[in-house]
Amino acid sequence: MNKQRNRQRNKQRTVAAMLATAIVAGVAGVGLYRAGISEGMKQMPPPGTGAMSASETDKKPLYWHDPMYPGQKFDKPGKSPFMDMQLVPVYAIGAGDEGTVTISPRLQQNLGVRTALVTEGSLSSRLSAVGNVAYNERDVALVQARSAGYVERLHVRAPLDRVKKGQALLELYIPDWIAVQEEYLTARRMQGSGIAGLADAARQRMRLAGMTEPQIRVIESTGKVHPRMTIHAPASGVVAELSAREGMTVVAGAPLYRINGLDTVWVNAEVPEAAAARVRPGAVVEARTPGLPGEVFKGRVGAILPEVDPSTRTLKARIELANPSGQMLPGMFATLTFAPAAGKEVLLVPSEAVIQTGTRSVVIVAREKGEFLPVEVKSGIEANGQTEIREGLAAGQKVVVSGQFLIDSEASLKGAIARMGGTPEPGGGKVAARPHRAEGKIERIADDEITISHGPVASLQWGPMTMGFKPPPGGLPRNVAVGDTVTFDFRQQDGNFAITAISPTAAAPAPPAAPTKPAGAPK
Structure with a gap:
């Protein structure tokens, strides 16, 4: 029994000692916390003076206010009627600019404020796009039947066959040519006055029947009737369409072959709508395709098609590329790089210096003696980390590129405070406050x-x-x-x-x- 009582007493003493230690530690922690706050308040500027004010002790306050109610101004220091705290002085911060903010050099370093110069230069950048190779529709030759007849023989028998200029394509038997050719040969064999006129008339009838000058010269040189005509390829390329077959009847004007040249090809590039202003006809373009690694094809923008794809919000740029070896084939995928066009001189700032609010663009301008002023600007295009400034700045000014959001927030608050000071009446006074x-x-x-x-x-x-x-x-x-x-x-x-x-x-x-x-x- 005595041992149990001693154990219980020892437990109670241990618990009491632990509680006492915890209480002492808590009191000491609270004291240290309060001391830290007091020390921090000594080092920090009073709330509402703005961390953006420097060397204010040698300036005269414009008025006093409660930071929680900045619209209310007081003409002398004292206790705030709203909160249990002293009123805070507000000092003049420049030559009458409501939104000007002053920052000491030490505080600028702490905030990480960096500036950059407004420069003049041309804003140009390379634009990349993708597209597909297609036939050059301006390099097309169409072969037709000049007279009604029959297809006796095909020399080129399948679509997409390559042909060369002058190559035989097919042979036609044309019955109508027999009569006009015999008439012409008969007129030439006849002797006498007025016979020359008959030969010229017969020669003209052969032209009307669809015979070409080379074919007529063959009749003249051989003196024989040639009812069959061999049609030759008018240009080199690929047979894109074949409409003739052996044994079929054709009429005058019937299409037989469609030949597309491959010396030049088109690439229809998909250019984003937002980048359309940077693509101009005549711009130099380089094309690369996965099917021909290492090969670079050069060309120029031939036209910008006046149509925007509503699903992809892109428009087509038609690029004409030289293809002397015929390696680029229709349907190939190509990656295009547009060379930057030489632009005019414009004002440029780093893109990170521009604050986009949704309704306006703002830049923080750094002035002398640590003063910063928000300026509304009109921005242009952006490329390579630079933004064009069309209005609001001048060359040589300094703009803030880091920490500008803190400065803009402080400047907006000060401008709002100044605007809340009262609206002047026409007579020079202020509108009386409403009850x-x-x-x-x-x-x-x-x-x-x-x-x-x-x-x-x-x-x-x-x-x-x-x-x-x-x-x-x-x-x-x-x-x-x-x-x-x-x-x-x-x-x-x-x-x-x-x-x-x-x-x-x-x-x-x-x-x-x-x-x-x-x-x-x-x-």
């Missing part, structure tokens, strides 16, 4: 201030708070005292809030007493 109404309880009455614990003020978006007000010009009514619930009107006046009217809140009427029953009335 506000609230209900609260009087906590203290002094000669120059009345402290009221009031409820929410919807017109100012205030929550419940206790603050001081200037008494009305005629003083408080006699029926108002400390502890009373009042309804009052107030307005902003010279940086303070002054009561314009105040009256006790009417008490709610008491509920009517229950009627009493006369004596002796039945229950």
